[in-house]
Amino acid sequence: MVTTHNLGFPRIGAQRELKFALEAYWNGQASQDDLAAVGATLRHRHWQGQSFLDLVPVGDFSFYDQVLDMSFMLGNVPVRAQHQPDNTLDAYFRVARGRSANDSDCGCVHAAEMTKWFDTNYHYIVPEFSAATGFALDASRLLDQLEEARRLGVNGKPVIIGPVTYLWLGKAKDGSDKLALLPRLLPAYVALFEELARHGVEWVQVDEPILVTELASQWREAFVTAYDAFKGAQLKLLLTTYFGQLRENLDLACTLPVHGLHLDATLARDEIGQVIERLGPDKVLSLGVINGRNIWKTDLHATLEWLEPLHRQLEERLWIAPSCSLLHVPVDLECEEELDRDIRSWLAFARQKLDELQLLAQALNKGRVAVQEALVANHAAVERRRGSPRVHNQAVQAAVAAIDASAGERSEPYEQRATRQAALLQLPAYPTTTIGSFPQTAAIRQARSRFRRGELDEASYKTHMQSEIALCVREQEALGLDVLVHGEAERNDMVEYFGEQLEGFAFSQFGWVQSYGSRCVKPPILFGDISRPRPMTVEWASYAQSLTSKPMKGMLTGPVTMLNWSFVRDDQPRSSTCRQLALAIRGEVLDLERAGVRVIQIDEAALREGLPLRRSEWDAYLEWAVEAFRIAANGVRGETQIHTHMCYSEFNDIIGAIAKMDADVITIETSRSDMQLLEAFEGFDYPNQIGPGVYDIHSPNVPGQDQIVQLMRKAAERIPSGRLWINPDCGLKTRRWEEVLPALRNMVEAAKTLRAG
Ligand code: GLN
Numbered sequence: 001m002v003t004t005h006n007l008g009f010p011r012i013g014a015q016r017e018l019k020f021a022l023e024a025y026w027n028g029q030a031s032q033d034d035l036a037a038v039g040a041t042l043r044h045r046h047w048q049g050q051s052f053l054d055l056v057p058v059g060d061f062s063f064y065d066q067v068l069d070m071s072f073m074l075g076n077v078p079v080r081a082q083h084q085p086d087n088t089l090d091a092y093f094r095v096a097r098g099r100s101a102n103d104s105d106c107g108c109v110h111a112a113e114m115t116k117w118f119d120t121n122y123h124y125i126v127p128e129f130s131a132a133t134g135f136a137l138d139a140s141r142l143l144d145q146l147e148e149a150r151r152l153g154v155n156g157k158p159v160i161i162g163p164v165t166y167l168w169l170g171k172a173k174d175g176s177d178k179l180a181l182l183p184r185l186l187p188a189y190v191a192l193f194e195e196l197a198r199h200g201v202e203w204v205q206v207d208e209p210i211l212v213t214e215l216a217s218q219w220r221e222a223f224v225t226a227y228d229a230f231k232g233a234q235l236k237l238l239l240t241t242y243f244g245q246l247r248e249n250l251d252l253a254c255t256l257p258v259h260g261l262h263l264d265a266t267l268a269r270d271e272i273g274q275v276i277e278r279l280g281p282d283k284v285l286s287l288g289v290i291n292g293r294n295i296w297k298t299d300l301h302a303t304l305e306w307l308e309p310l311h312r313q314l315e316e317r318l319w320i321a322p323s324c325s326l327l328h329v330p331v332d333l334e335c336e337e338e339l340d341r342d343i344r345s346w347l348a349f350a351r352q353k354l355d356e357l358q359l360l361a362q363a364l365n366k367g368r369v370a371v372q373e374a375l376v377a378n379h380a381a382v383e384r385r386r387g388s389p390r391v392h393n394q395a396v397q398a399a400v401a402a403i404d405a406s407a408g409e410r411s412e413p414y415e416q417r418a419t420r421q422a423a424l425l426q427l428p429a430y431p432t433t434t435i436g437s438f439p440q441t442a443a444i445r446q447a448r449s450r451f452r453r454g455e456l457d458e459a460s461y462k463t464h465m466q467s468e469i470a471l472c473v474r475e476q477e478a479l480g481l482d483v484l485v486h487g488e489a490e491r492n493d494m495v496e497y498f499g500e501q502l503e504g505f506a507f508s509q510f511g512w513v514q515s516y517g518s519r520c521v522k523p524p525i526l527f528g529d530i531s532r533p534r535p536m537t538v539e540w541a542s543y544a545q546s547l548t549s550k551p552m553k554g555m556l557t558g559p560v561t562m563l564n565w566s567f568v569r570d571d572q573p574r575s576s577t578c579r580q581l582a583l584a585i586r587g588e589v590l591d592l593e594r595a596g597v598r599v600i601q602i603d604e605a606a607l608r609e610g611l612p613l614r615r616s617e618w619d620a621y622l623e624w625a626v627e628a629f630r631i632a633a634n635g636v637r638g639e640t641q642i643h644t645h646m647c648y649s650e651f652n653d654i655i656g657a658i659a660k661m662d663a664d665v666i667t668i669e670t671s672r673s674d675m676q677l678l679e680a681f682e683g684f685d686y687p688n689q690i691g692p693g694v695y696d697i698h699s700p701n702v703p704g705q706d707q708i709v710q711l712m713r714k715a716a717e718r719i720p721s722g723r724l725w726i727n728p729d730c731g732l733k734t735r736r737w738e739e740v741l742p743a744l745r746n747m748v749e750a751a752k753t754l755r756a757g
């Protein structure tokens, strides 16, 4: 018999119940008991929905983040949040979200850093370490949840983050060696395993996903030390890896003294044979056979073809599960009432993925005939998708095949283009601009949603948006900005807006995935060949340009960002999908140019986050990502100025690729780093123009003129001033006009001061 289990279930709720409960609590509209009750309801519902599994994850539920939960369990709470007058949950939220000094009853506590969980769009709270960090186990949260599960008759398997990954995820705030904390950390884990064993736990899932990354030797050694220390544990450890292949860590992972190993079989299927060999005759092998990172139905026939022989070989020692926690997919496809029926039949969200797992288990345990009907239905859906004319578009494929190297080349080198552009645009030194969006007021959002619901007809909607654009242009002219934008009033989201106008994208109603805390995103579903039936932005851009004699920037989202922020197809390489997106954007760029738009910005906010986990794969990714950008951007004439924008500031390791994009101007986030981050550009002798953000748009603070001048002077020490632009760090859509106007006024004044020398 094969054993089934799950690594983690989304906790946000099919209708984002947890989000709303958290926000109500934070706003003071609900009590802690109310919040606890919603948490309990969700846990119960999710456990009940998983009760057919042999082992159900416990401890995966979190009020904010599983890494922060781990920090609290290990007693690693930042000093600034300890000794709060109130209870643990508030201290916990204080670390997660910070607390400003304005709150009357306590001092200011700044939030812990947050960063991306491996190559997902989930953000975890970075554990903080120092040479003095100590650990003390408090397993109460986990034990309570185990008890709760047991009362419901659920066979719980606690899920924790392993000690080596836990240290790896954190940051030593004092620059000390965090790995030196291992000897202090291990006793807390030993104590945890003792507690769990006392509570009758048989298996613990110990997540060590860093085993799929390139590890320095001391980290590999840390694994040996750590798991040797757990040898005496009176329960069984399932060493759990996901998001990639083990490769050079395969031996290490297979030989650690644990009772089982989980492998992401969607990405590391080639390693299974070797793993079985190295694992020895006693350990359990758990295979993550259902993809926990996408929303496609599994091809159950194809999976059974390779799984059945493994089952015969391993028998009881084979477990099956999703590849990783289902945290990264939406909860339930059943909620989707508006999705096209065809497309819907190709999809599986978390609940459906577990159904697939159960089908696989039944087919393995009782033979395929036992689930014949379901297998036939699955096969039919998979085949329908494979052959669907909605997925395959000959014209797109032909156009992509016809792309040759020249498509990505500008007609002339940067120096020549720059001269032409300067002559045409007549910009002053230190030109000022913004990143694209202006405040999305309640009126704007209301008009958009009324239009969406059909309560506002197209003509009225258009008039409304035009008046917003006109207002935005007037304000920018009054401020004296040099290159204007239309303000993006008509856009809800920078990917969705384009996805909705392209063929090949679909949108769910409830396909929410947790990004951090209560924040969720609803990634578009890119299901088919991408084409652009008609221009997407030309009308708005032309209208905006008609209102001013200043250059108006056309505003687009780049192909790599569209790819990285969507659920994309699994039937062709990401690079191919990206090329299709690039071609569609290229068409839009050329249409804008034809309409007289002289400056076009192509945002690539998510280029960096698409970097593979292993450095050895970075070059390959950057190669096709940069090529996609170039295909999108570089069809224009020399005098058309291409901008790109990236809202981060770590460029050191990708500066070569950024330079290859060859945008005439790049605007980046730098204000919080005091311009230090321009170092990468300086060191590389970056040849084109740069707009280092001069103020942080995430904060309501209005930057002073002097402060901006100072920052730009620092920038000019690193980059020749003739190549510098002045702009905010990012778009202004989350700010209010009352904040935006004085900030931009100071920015424009700062530019004047700088020009005066
Ligand atoms: N043009 C977009 C805006 O201003 C860019 C957003 C982003 O970089 N995330 O909103």
Ligand code: ZN
Pocket (backbone or CB within 6 Å): 435, 605, 645, 646, 647, 648, 729, 730, 731
């Ligand atoms: Zn940005």
